[in-house]
Amino acid sequence: IRALADACRRPRVHVLDVHSDPDHHRSVITLAGEPLALQEALVSLAGECVDRIDLRRHRGAHPRTGALDVAPIVAMTDDDIPFASEIAVGLAGRLAADLNLPVFLYGAVATHPDRTRPRDFRRGGLEELGRAVADGEIVPDAGPPRLHPSAGAVLVGVRQPLIALNVWLPEGTLTEARTIAARVREAGGGPPGVRALGLYLPEAGMAQVSMNIEDRRAAPPATVIALVRAEAERLGIEAGDAELVGLIPGDALRGGPSPSALGIAGFRPGQLLELHARVVEIQRQAIEQDDEEAAMLLLAA
Numbered sequence: 001i002r003a004l005a006d007a008c009r010r011p012r013v014h015v016l017d018v019h020s021d022p023d024h025h026r027s028v029i030t031l032a033g034e035p036l037a038l039q040e041a042l043v044s045l046a047g048e049c050v051d052r053i054d055l056r057r058h059r060g061a062h063p064r065t066g067a068l069d070v071a072p073i074v075a076m077t078d079d080d081i082p083f084a085s086e087i088a089v090g091l092a093g094r095l096a097a098d099l100n101l102p103v104f105l106y107g108a109v110a111t112h113p114d115r116t117r118p119r120d121f122r123r124g125g126l127e128e129l130g131r132a133v134a135d136g137e138i139v140p141d142a143g144p145p146r147l148h149p150s151a152g153a154v155l156v157g158v159r160q161p162l163i164a165l166n167v168w169l170p171e172g173t174l175t176e177a178r179t180i181a182a183r184v185r186e187a188g189g190g191p192p193g194v195r196a197l198g199l200y201l202p203e204a205g206m207a208q209v210s211m212n213i214e215d216r217r218a219a220p221p222a223t224v225i226a227l228v229r230a231e232a233e234r235l236g237i238e239a240g241d242a243e244l245v246g247l248i249p250g251d252a253l254r255g256g257p258s259p260s261a262l263g264i265a266g267f268r269p270g271q272l273l274e275l276h277a278r279v280v281e282i283q284r285q286a287i288e289q290d291d292e293e294a295a296m297l298l299l300a301a
Contacts, residue, residue: 001027007048012037016276019245023201024210025060026069028164028246032276035087042071043094046154050099054150055126061199062210063122065104065129066152070118071095072107073158076277084158085109092156096143102133103142107157111141118155119195126152161273163213163221163252164245167228171237174200177207180231184209190227191219206240216252225262241265247273 004027005018013033020027031041046068053067071091075084085108092103110116115138121129130147132138139145140153147153169177177198182188185196193215200207209228213219225242232239242264250272253259259267269275 003052004045004048005029007044008041010037010041013041017246023203024062025058026062030246039087039091039094042091043098046095046099046101050151055152056150061201065121065126066154068154070155070157074161075158076161081108081158088156088158092142095154101143101148101151102140102146102153104153104155105141105157106155107159109158121155129153161249163216163248165211165213165221165224166243166245167209167225168240168243169207169209169232169237170240172207172232174198174207176235176237177209179235180228181209183231184224184227191223194219194224216249220256221252222256222262244271247271247276250274
């Protein structure tokens, strides 16, 4: 994991956060940087993933399509989407040309109306995706018309910030976790933009509802966590702590209960996205002004 994060470290790119889970067998690495430098960092990361990860020996609970499973370029505002899309399409071309990886585009750069989210490529698992590609039912947007034997495929997308949130069920079963997930996700009548899976994590020894909140305004974390707790109570079990994966936009917490009141265990101020964005901007200005000492101090911080 350290080697993967180190592969991203280069001038004008910052590794903001690394979150890993042994049961999911998955790491989320959050980067920020100047667009072309960020693209280079992601190509470097993909190369390290190809060298170090073999999906044929992967046993994680979380669905995946590749060693570098998803590489989303995050547009902070709607106005950022066109430029983010240029970077994403360029990244797809680089991954194909430099590493011979098949790449599928999703989100704002999706090329097929039925495949706009990562879940659309994960249905049926990696074997089903490989079969569909081999039979010509799905054609990669870049790269060879087949999965890489050990690294699978890469999903490159453009989206706005999402919130990855888990809620533990210390007394719950896998069936109960799946029942709750089915009720809180958008497709089951839950709030707009909520994607949810029910999982059992052997190393942790408990079940979990694992969620992505794609529209934090329509579905604030407080609302989603409360809904999970209510559905757990309906089944006669008690939901435990919540867990934030990676970073969160500060406005998702503004005006509502504090992270501790929401039961988000281990929350730290460093998980606020805007805090990192401000530091990165100050460092950029320091570099432009040739204030090397200030830039290095911020980099160390």
